[in-house]
Amino acid sequence: MCANTFFLRLEGPLQSWGDQQSRFVVRRTSEAPTKSGVFGLLCAALGIERRRCAEGWLDRLGSLRMGVRIDRPGVRWWDYQTVGAGSRLRTADSTGKEGPLLSRREYLCDASFLVALQGESTLVAELERALREPCWVPYLGRKSCPPSSPILERPATDHPDVISALASVPWRPRLKGDLPPELLTCLLDWHPSDGLPRAPTGERVSYDVPVSFEPPVHRPRFVVRRELKVAPTGGVSIAKEPGQSATTAPPRPRADYANGRFRQRRKERLQTDRELCVLCKSPAGTVQHITYRRAGGDELLDDLRSMCRLCHDAATMVEYGHGMGIDRINPEDPKWRGKILAKRAEIVSFRSVENRRRRLSEG
Numbered sequence: 001m002c003a004n005t006f007f008l009r010l011e012g013p014l015q016s017w018g019d020q021q022s023r024f025v026v027r028r029t030s031e032a033p034t035k036s037g038v039f040g041l042l043c044a045a046l047g048i049e050r051r052r053c054a055e056g057w058l059d060r061l062g063s064l065r066m067g068v069r070i071d072r073p074g075v076r077w078w079d080y081q082t083v084g085a086g087s088r089l090r091t092a093d094s095t096g097k098e099g100p101l102l103s104r105r106e107y108l109c110d111a112s113f114l115v116a117l118q119g120e121s122t123l124v125a126e127l128e129r130a131l132r133e134p135c136w137v138p139y140l141g142r143k144s145c146p147p148s149s150p151i152l153e154r155p156a157t158d159h160p161d162v163i164s165a166l167a168s169v170p171w172r173p174r175l176k177g178d179l180p181p182e183l184l185t186c187l188l189d190w191h192p193s194d195g196l197p198r199a200p201t202g203e204r205v206s207y208d209v210p211v212s213f214e215p216p217v218h219r220p221r222f223v224v225r226r227e228l229k230v231a232p233t234g235g236v237s238i239a240k241e242p243g244q245s246a247t248t249a250p251p252r253p254r255a256d257y258a259n260g261r262f263r264q265r266r267k268e269r270l271q272t273d274r275e276l277c278v279l280c281k282s283p284a285g286t287v288q289h290i291t292y293r294r295a296g297g298d299e300l301l302d303d304l305r306s307m308c309r310l311c312h313d314a315a316t317m318v319e320y321g322h323g324m325g326i327d328r329i330n331p332e333d334p335k336w337r338g339k340i341l342a343k344r345a346e347i348v349s350f351r352s353v354e355n356r357r358r359r360l361s362e363g
Helices: 035-046 057-062 121-132 162-167 261-272 309-321 334-351 353-362
Strands: 005-015 065-072 075-083 101-118 183-190 204-213 216-230 236-238 286-289 304-307
Touching: 005 121, 005 162, 035 057, 035 121, 035 204, 057 204, 065 162, 101 121, 101 162, 162 183, 162 216, 162 236, 261 286, 261 304, 286 309, 304 309, 309 334
Parallel strands: none
Antiparallel strands: 005 101, 065 101, 065 183, 075 101, 183 216, 204 216, 216 236, 286 304
């Protein structure tokens, strides 16, 4: 029987997996490896340069189904770096900036993930060979994050689906005497072909499927959470069938904004603003950081403002244009209102169907 699934063990002192929330000045990390980060690792093992990845390889890798098992979530840790010391940095508005730029970067410390990738057997075999003898040294999201164990977990095998593959690998303790968790969280691709008329409740959209690395272009995918039971001996089994409600895991430290203090602070901010955008008074679906000095779960209520997605995108684009650092735009400040509304109108114009059709016909 041909093997259709291979496994990666991604663990080390530090790792960082940027997602759509990651910005140049404030670079956050996702709670688990992203598809873009994993595909980048595979392309490095194959010896494919960033600008050549879009020449067929990303399409081939895009056919792989991916699942991530969070064996050890790790803890979040921030580092500060300076960029451009002794030179004049270019900014988006072309005015330039004197002196170094402060960059705040986030990492996962002491985390461990099991990644299962499932696809056509010929592709699986080719990638497995590349991981055994990688062309370039692999790293965990950033070059400063080397792995502490071999990337290839075990020989490729055959499995009916990704969740079964993740359940086939026993959980292993970091130190002798470590007790296994009761449940392990898994993040899985979801496709309409999975037999459900719609994605299960609790799915999220992750913009991490790479179309190109240079320039960076990504498309979205659905990600669903499943849970696996862990026996006292470390054996793993599927906790429930697809479509059933999830069982809440016992409280334990996690590197997950969605399950931490930031989620509560975000809820409080939305309630304070009556769930309305502070700028346009439309229903608010997100919050804007006016400072990242306490980002990562330690935010104060006054560090956030409720905004609709459109105004939030406009404010972010204005921030980029002004080369802003840790402290950001307060949308309630009158001096920013006109600039945000003007950028908002640009976004609406750009996204309109008629304008897209016109640009296609002119191109």
